[in-house]
Amino acid sequence: MNSTLFHIVMVIGIMLAAVLIAAGLIWLERRMLALWQDRYGPNRTGPFGIFQVVADMIKIFFKEDWIPKFADKKVFVVAPAILMITILMSFAIIPFSPLIGVVNLNIGLLFFLAMSSLGAYSVVLAGWSSNNKYSLIGAIRGSSQMISYEVFMGLSLMGVVMLTGSFDLRDIVIAQKGRWFFIPQFIGFIIFFIAGIAETHRLPFDMPEAESELVAGYHSEYSGMKFGMFFVGEYLGITLISAMITTLFFGGWLGPGFLPPIFWFLIKMVGFILVFILLRASLPRLRSDQLMALGWKILLPLALINVLITGALILYFK
Amino acid sequence: MFSNLRSIWIVFLHMFHKRVTVEYPEKKSYLPPRWRGRIVLTRDPDKEERCVGCYLCAVACPVDCISLQATEDENGRRYPEFFRINFSRCIFCGYCEEACPTNAIQLIPDFEMGEYNRQNLVYEKEDLLIDGQGKYPGYNFYKVAGVDAGVKGKGEGDDENKPVDIKKLMP
Numbered sequence: 424m425n426s427t428l429f430h431i432v433m434v435i436g437i438m439l440a441a442v443l444i445a446a447g448l449i450w451l452e453r454r455m456l457a458l459w460q461d462r463y464g465p466n467r468t469g470p471f472g473i474f475q476v477v478a479d480m481i482k483i484f485f486k487e488d489w490i491p492k493f494a495d496k497k498v499f500v501v502a503p504a505i506l507m508i509t510i511l512m513s514f515a516i517i518p519f520s521p522l523i524g525v526v527n528l529n530i531g532l533l534f535f536l537a538m539s540s541l542g543a544y545s546v547v548l549a550g551w552s553s554n555n556k557y558s559l560i561g562a563i564r565g566s567s568q569m570i571s572y573e574v575f576m577g578l579s580l581m582g583v584v585m586l587t588g589s590f591d592l593r594d595i596v597i598a599q600k601g602r603w604f605f606i607p608q609f610i611g612f613i614i615f616f617i618a619g620i621a622e623t624h625r626l627p628f629d630m631p632e633a634e635s636e637l638v639a640g641y642h643s644e645y646s647g648m649k650f651g652m653f654f655v656g657e658y659l660g661i662t663l664i665s666a667m668i669t670t671l672f673f674g675g676w677l678g679p680g681f682l683p684p685i686f687w688f689l690i691k692m693v694g695f696i697l698v699f700i701l702l703r704a705s706l707p708r709l710r711s712d713q714l715m716a717l718g719w720k721i722l723l724p725l726a727l728i729n730v731l732i733t734g735a736l737i738l739y740f741k
Numbered sequence: 742m743f744s745n746l747r748s749i750w751i752v753f754l755h756m757f758h759k760r761v762t763v764e765y766p767e768k769k770s771y772l773p774p775r776w777r778g779r780i781v782l783t784r785d786p787d788k789e790e791r792c793v794g795c796y797l798c799a800v801a802c803p804v805d806c807i808s809l810q811a812t813e814d815e816n817g818r819r820y821p822e823f824f825r826i827n828f829s830r831c832i833f834c835g836y837c838e839e840a841c842p843t844n845a846i847q848l849i850p851d852f853e854m855g856e857y858n859r860q861n862l863v864y865e866k867e868d869l870l871i872d873g874q875g876k877y878p879g880y881n882f883y884k885v886a887g888v889d890a891g892v893k894g895k896g897e898g899d900d901e902n903k904p905v906d907i908k909k910l911m912p
Contacts, residue, residue, distance in 0.1 A: 706748065
């Protein structure tokens with residue numbers, strides 16, 4: 424009974440923490456982008472403008488939630504929910520510390536890959552149901568992008584799985600004691616990072632949104648809290664990919680003993696979130712075909728070679 | 742590939758640069774003395790109105806935002822009965838200042854004149870008149886003008902000769 428209660432508290436706590444971090448990222452991104460562009464960003468509401476998040480939330484909750492007459496209503500409503508659900512489901516398998524984590528899935532990594540692939544449905548369905556050519560172009564770009572990166576995203580992680588011999592994320596973290604996986608699996612780390620950027624539709628791979636070309640891409644027709652869900656979903660995605668990179672390549676909660684494990688995890692995660700924001704501040708958007716050429720012609724062969732060499736070395740040293 | 746990494750690094754270094762934002766309401770940026778902002782009506786050194794109601798500013802104004810009516814006092818000195826500037830139309834071009842023959846109308850470095858009610862942007866003469874002399878201290882139009890409007894007697898103005906006694910033959 425007690426452990427059931429503990430689990431429920433854990434589930435709700437992790438969900439709230441993830442959503443709160445994602446909401447906080449709205450403020451953090453604006454501040455950091457401003458810092459890197461020699462500006463201040465929001466600094467009026469509260470200390471350092473931290474209550475900007477609250478103001479944004481109040482605004483977005485009270486906006487008119489309008490569904491266009493020409494939209495496919497049911498799909499239109501479901502699409503943003505799919506994004507939130509798939510990303511929040513992925514948080515279930517992440518081990519934040521030896522004690523904190525929702526489930527100990529023995530196929531955790533596969534579950535993450537499955538959920539991230541399902542997340543692409545929200546983009547496609549949102550663009551399709553909006554009945555708007557810009558949304559549809561965004562959705563088509565999203566699906567073509569998804570097909571390009573999902574392949575090497577999975578392959579880039581196989582090196583980690585081979586080194587550990589397990590799909591369980593807890594085993595992967597424990598196997599990194601003494602030597603984090605980004606040293607033997609540097610190519611895998613780079614490829615996964617690029618795939619992660621494409622997965623979250625962030626610059627330089629934000630072709631599905633592409634506000635300067637496609638109005639707002641697949642969520643052009645969304646307003647109010649439905650748009651807010653896409654918005655928060657994007658930040659949740661950044662948090663998720665940062666957490667995954669931390670878990671898979673940078674030793675998860677491992678670190679010197681003077682801080683509790685959860686702090687090490689959070690420090691590494693925030694570091695990668697900042698790298699995501701820095702990339703947005705510095706790189707221009709690629710063309711849609713450039714991402715696909717990069718994916719199929721360079722990153723997929725690289726990922727395959729990485730798997731091959733890792734496997735060969737593991738066999739050699741056995 | 743290398744240029745991408747380099748641009749990421751350069752953007753990262755901007756973290757340590759000085760920010761260009763001027764935090765306006767707390768910190769005000771420098772406005773040069775010739776800045777064309779709010780329009781004022783100045784007074785001459787004797788604290789009298791400089792404006793003589795010649796309508797040249799109203800004629801020069803490209804958006805017709807100046808409206809006035811000239812009148813005279815008992816000495817024959819001209820002054821505006823009312824002087825009205827509609828700042829919701831004004832484009833701050835400064836043509837009125839250039840047209841003014843008596844340096845009465847002047848544009849000053851002040852732009853903070855926002856209002857919630859559009860009607861409040863119509864400034865009357867009381868709102869426009871200031872106590873000082875503006876950019877041209879010491880200038881008094883009636884001291885150099887040819888007419889006697891109670892400011893100076895005949896031949897008493899600046900750079901003005903005494904009137905010639907036409908009864909005398911000798912120069």
